[in-house]
Amino acid sequence: MKLIELQVAIPRTVDAAKSATETLNRGLLQQEHKSETIRKKEKMELKRVNKRASAEESILHTKSQQEKNTTSTSHPFKGQKIDYSG
Structure with missing residues (x-):
């Protein structure tokens, strides 16, 4: 190679490497x-x-709290009203 050809070839190899x-x-x-977008989605x-x-x-x-509150205040067998006509 001639010196002029080397002057042209070296910058081209630098450009090719870049x-x-x-x-x-x-x-x-x-x-x-x-991968970053996948990580964000996950x-x-x-x-x-x-x-x-x-x-x-x-x-x-x-x-469950409501069930506990309702079961503790009312009895399943006893009524809420008292019958005085007896």
Whole structure:
């Protein structure tokens, strides 16, 4: 090779190396972005499921509390009114 050809070839190899690393990094960045969005979606889904479970648990808890309150105040066999006409 002549000296002039080397002067032209060296900058081209540098440009080719830059474009190759950019291409490689672009794929890595896309993969990282996809994994981050998947992680965010899973986190939101987990929050939604936990919120639903806690809501159901609180509903069950309040229903059981109401049942306890109603059973303790009223007797199943005794009436609420007193019959004085005897």
